[in-house]
Amino acid sequence: MSIRLQDVTYTYMSKTPFEKAAIKKINLEIKQGEFVGVIGHTGSGKSTLVQHLNGLLKPSSGMVQIDGQNIHEKGETARNAKRSVGMVFQYPEHQLFEESVYEDIAFGPRNLGVMEEELDRRVKNALKFVGLDFDKFAKRTPFQLSGGQMRRVAIAGVIALDPKYLVLDEPSAGLDPRGRDEIFGQIMNLHQATGITVVLVSHNMEDVARMANRLIVMNKGEIFLDGKPKEIFSHHQDQLKEAGVDVPPLTLLMNQFKQRGLDIDSSLTDIAAAAQNVYKAVRRG
Amino acid sequence: MLTDIMLGQYFPGNSILHLLDPRTKIISTILFISSIFLAENYQAYSILAAFIVSIIALAAIPPTMILRSLKPLWIIIILTLLIHIFTTPGSIIYKIGPLAATQEGVRQGLFMTIRLVFLIVVSSLLTFTTSPIALTDGIERLLNPFKKIGLPAHELAMMMTIALRFIPTLLEETDKIMKAQMARGADFTSGNILRRARNMIPLLVPLFISAFRRADELATAMEARCYRGGHQRTRMKELQITTRDWLAYGVLGIIIGILIAVRIYSK
Numbered sequence: 001m002s003i004r005l006q007d008v009t010y011t012y013m014s015k016t017p018f019e020k021a022a023i024k025k026i027n028l029e030i031k032q033g034e035f036v037g038v039i040g041h042t043g044s045g046k047s048t049l050v051q052h053l054n055g056l057l058k059p060s061s062g063m064v065q066i067d068g069q070n071i072h073e074k075g076e077t078a079r080n081a082k083r084s085v086g087m088v089f090q091y092p093e094h095q096l097f098e099e100s101v102y103e104d105i106a107f108g109p110r111n112l113g114v115m116e117e118e119l120d121r122r123v124k125n126a127l128k129f130v131g132l133d134f135d136k137f138a139k140r141t142p143f144q145l146s147g148g149q150m151r152r153v154a155i156a157g158v159i160a161l162d163p164k165y166l167v168l169d170e171p172s173a174g175l176d177p178r179g180r181d182e183i184f185g186q187i188m189n190l191h192q193a194t195g196i197t198v199v200l201v202s203h204n205m206e207d208v209a210r211m212a213n214r215l216i217v218m219n220k221g222e223i224f225l226d227g228k229p230k231e232i233f234s235h236h237q238d239q240l241k242e243a244g245v246d247v248p249p250l251t252l253l254m255n256q257f258k259q260r261g262l263d264i265d266s267s268l269t270d271i272a273a274a275a276q277n278v279y280k281a282v283r284r285g
Numbered sequence: 286m287l288t289d290i291m292l293g294q295y296f297p298g299n300s301i302l303h304l305l306d307p308r309t310k311i312i313s314t315i316l317f318i319s320s321i322f323l324a325e326n327y328q329a330y331s332i333l334a335a336f337i338v339s340i341i342a343l344a345a346i347p348p349t350m351i352l353r354s355l356k357p358l359w360i361i362i363i364l365t366l367l368i369h370i371f372t373t374p375g376s377i378i379y380k381i382g383p384l385a386a387t388q389e390g391v392r393q394g395l396f397m398t399i400r401l402v403f404l405i406v407v408s409s410l411l412t413f414t415t416s417p418i419a420l421t422d423g424i425e426r427l428l429n430p431f432k433k434i435g436l437p438a439h440e441l442a443m444m445m446t447i448a449l450r451f452i453p454t455l456l457e458e459t460d461k462i463m464k465a466q467m468a469r470g471a472d473f474t475s476g477n478i479l480r481r482a483r484n485m486i487p488l489l490v491p492l493f494i495s496a497f498r499r500a501d502e503l504a505t506a507m508e509a510r511c512y513r514g515g516h517q518r519t520r521m522k523e524l525q526i527t528t529r530d531w532l533a534y535g536v537l538g539i540i541i542g543i544l545i546a547v548r549i550y551s552k
Contacts, residue, residue, distance in 0.1 A: 054468060094462065095465040107471075
């Protein structure tokens with residue numbers, strides 16, 4: 001069970017002077033249960049890449065398979081395969097349109113033909129997952145909520161689709177640090193509680209480093225690095241710089257300690273664990 | 286998708302036509318289009334054709350692009366041809382029922398059609414070689430004298446510039462919202478007209494909200510930078526008439542002169 005991309009190339013504005021290949025010959029397999037972070041500089045092709053995962057963009061050449069099904073074939077199975085991927089866009093609150101929070105979250109599942117009782121259950125679940133109280137919010141109009149709340153309602157609208165794979169494109173953009181932590185905490189909880197596959201696009205290294213168990217670094221439309229975050233941060237710093245992405249501040253600090261001769265593990269991505277590690281090293285030294 | 290469409294038909298390049306001042310291009314286009322009506326025999330038409338072909342070559346616009354600009358109007362072109370062939374009185378060469386094609390009609394129809402094609406090609410050359418922003422700049426400067434009689438030239442140009450500027454942004458936004466709703470199972474393509482109109486609500490509501498939000502933000506940003514309309518406003522890129530432009534007027538003058546001469550002497 002996986003999403004597979006084979007030799008996928010996508011060209012914008014083809015056959016005009018503005019032609020530009022956004023991604024080139026991408027080969028990628030995302031297995032079920034993974035938490036994949038996709039990072040890259042602006043214009044590196046990361047957003048284009050993830051829009052292929054549920055068939056929103058059709059590759060100029062190459063093939064996309066979800067659970068073994070080519071999603072650009074005609075027919076019911078291909079459509080269902082596409083629907084197993086939930087997609088949260090950048091600034092998802094811009095897509096809210098219904099009169100009440102309940103109705104907006106119910107829009108997706110209703111389109112899939114989900115009936116009233118199940119619908120009710122899904123909306124309640126989705127709201128719970130994004131940490132909003134059903135009784136307090138369900139009847140309210142989404143346009144009077146705060147930015148962070150609107151974003152959560154929008155994410156709930158995708159979670160209510162009950163996707164097997166969840167793709168999030170910069171879900172924390174424009175949120176304050178607290179809102180960001182909350183959103184990421186909820187995504188992490190969802191991943192742990194349901195085993196849902198998550199693909200998280202971000203240019204904030206810190207978040208990705210903390211949560212993802214696999215990291216894909218995009219550069220100039222190609223997959224530049226692919227591996228465990230720890231390995232990438234400790235062994236490929238020069239390449240990261242070349243791709244225009246920053247090493248997380250924590251890793252940077254740990255590296256500086258190490259250069260000063262402190263015997264520590266610079267691949268740690270969790271602040272508490274890193275602090276422990278430094279403490280021990282100082283005691284020893 | 287939606288964002289793949291071209292705005293206007295500007296075809297970036299570095300030819301002398303691209304580098305001309307937009308005012309020169311607008312005035313020349315108007316003059317040249319009027320001079321097309323001076324032509325009434327084969328000699329004059331061939332001069333026009335030769336001139337048009339050479340400026341197309343000069344502008345380095347691919348001929349397929351020129352043909353594409355004719356495409357939306359081909360029905361009108363054919364219709365013009367047929368109406369002239371069948372309604373001009375003269376010596377009959379062919380008869381279909383009550384309709385008679387005449388020799389004069391064929392000649393007249395051909396000339397009219399060529400005129401129409403020239404008209405379209407020349408005006409699309411203007412938009413091919415001038416970016417929309419340069420075009421509005423040129424229009425603003427040309428309308429400047431009319432400010433005295435109360436025409437808000439600057440404001441009109443600013444409105445056009447802003448509208449042009451936001452077409453791609455709104456298209457992008459539409460594309461994004463469409464994708465987002467499609468990812469939630471929305472369907473914009475099937476069903477009858479009523480159903481389709483209703484299916485547009487999830488697209489239109491967010492689109493309007495974002496258009497108003499953008500307008501509001503833009504107004505604030507402009508006010509924050511003390512925008513007060515056109516009064517005594519200076520520009521960063523002042524349009525300038527150079528030798529190149531006088532050269533263009535010169536060439537145009539010669540062509541119009543020749544056309545007038547041909548018209549007088551062929552009578």
